[in-house]
Amino acid sequence: MSLSINMQNITISCDSPQYLPAVKRLSDQLGIVLFSGSKVDEKAEAHPNDQGYVLVVGESGISLHPKDRRLHGPIRVDFNNGANSHRRRFGGGNGQAIAKAIGVSGRFCPSVLDLTAGLGGDAFVLASLGCDVKLFERNAIIACLLRDGVERAIAAGIDDPELRDVMGRLKFLECDSFDAVRSLTDEERPDVIYLDPMFPHRKKSAKVKKEMQAFQNIVGGDDDADALLKLAINSARYRVVIKRSSNAEFLADLQPTYSLTGKSTRFDIFALRKIPS
Numbered sequence: 001m002s003l004s005i006n007m008q009n010i011t012i013s014c015d016s017p018q019y020l021p022a023v024k025r026l027s028d029q030l031g032i033v034l035f036s037g038s039k040v041d042e043k044a045e046a047h048p049n050d051q052g053y054v055l056v057v058g059e060s061g062i063s064l065h066p067k068d069r070r071l072h073g074p075i076r077v078d079f080n081n082g083a084n085s086h087r088r089r090f091g092g093g094n095g096q097a098i099a100k101a102i103g104v105s106g107r108f109c110p111s112v113l114d115l116t117a118g119l120g121g122d123a124f125v126l127a128s129l130g131c132d133v134k135l136f137e138r139n140a141i142i143a144c145l146l147r148d149g150v151e152r153a154i155a156a157g158i159d160d161p162e163l164r165d166v167m168g169r170l171k172f173l174e175c176d177s178f179d180a181v182r183s184l185t186d187e188e189r190p191d192v193i194y195l196d197p198m199f200p201h202r203k204k205s206a207k208v209k210k211e212m213q214a215f216q217n218i219v220g221g222d223d224d225a226d227a228l229l230k231l232a233i234n235s236a237r238y239r240v241v242i243k244r245s246s247n248a249e250f251l252a253d254l255q256p257t258y259s260l261t262g263k264s265t266r267f268d269i270f271a272l273r274k275i276p277s
Ligand SMILES: C[S@@+](CC[C@H](N)C(=O)[O-])C[C@H]1O[C@@H](n2cnc3c(N)ncnc32)[C@H](O)[C@@H]1O
Pocket: 115, 116, 117, 118, 119, 120, 121, 122, 123, 136, 137, 138, 139, 142, 175, 176, 177, 178, 196, 197, 198, 215, 219, 222, 228
């Protein structure tokens, strides 16, 4: 049994009738019309050069598959296993560059607004370190993958008190960060604002990770990121932190107070006030 929904180049599919209610809910969330009768066969041959994607609802949640399977494997948010879980347990705690950039220490754990949530990996690291993190995502497909991952992790937290605590610190909202930040009251101002926007990649690189390829195809470039940085600088209490490729130009051409540069990633830090110690 298979049921499909077309939205531009996105199709939704499920293999078993038991997931039909979930597929219908998803079609409502994404605001697209449900077609019955059309079929997507997940086992069918790959569609070379087809830039489309299939969102598959199944036993392990929602995953995003490129129709051209040469592009990359399926993408799914999983906070309870794999890379996210490994990093939570063995990632290096406050010694990690992201922790230093945000200003996490044994004495102070800033509250963080992540204005570019994506698949929530960075926000999850910060919540694992003890930060209260609110994260916003505006792209409906990315948000649907993230919401699914958050819901599964909350369910898994019933049997895992540590994961439950981490998920208790992570609040996800599907919205545009411009709206969310503009409507903050003074008490709601976060200690730190975190940004990891997309930027246009002119060349296809073999080094680009599979998630990044999907982001490039589905989200494109975040052309308004310069304006988001300026809004963030006016809204954070202590810091604004931007994640970039180590060789990328500064966002909005603004010189940060300082940068932490690693092999492939750089954190640019706008230090607005001294973090309490
Ligand atoms: C490179 S990804 C972020 C990856 C993320 N740091 C992670 O760990 O998975 C950038 C994301 O920011 C989102 N984004 C960009 N501008 C936004 C805005 N103004 N409001 C909400 N989301 C935004 C994009 O849709 C995209 O999903």
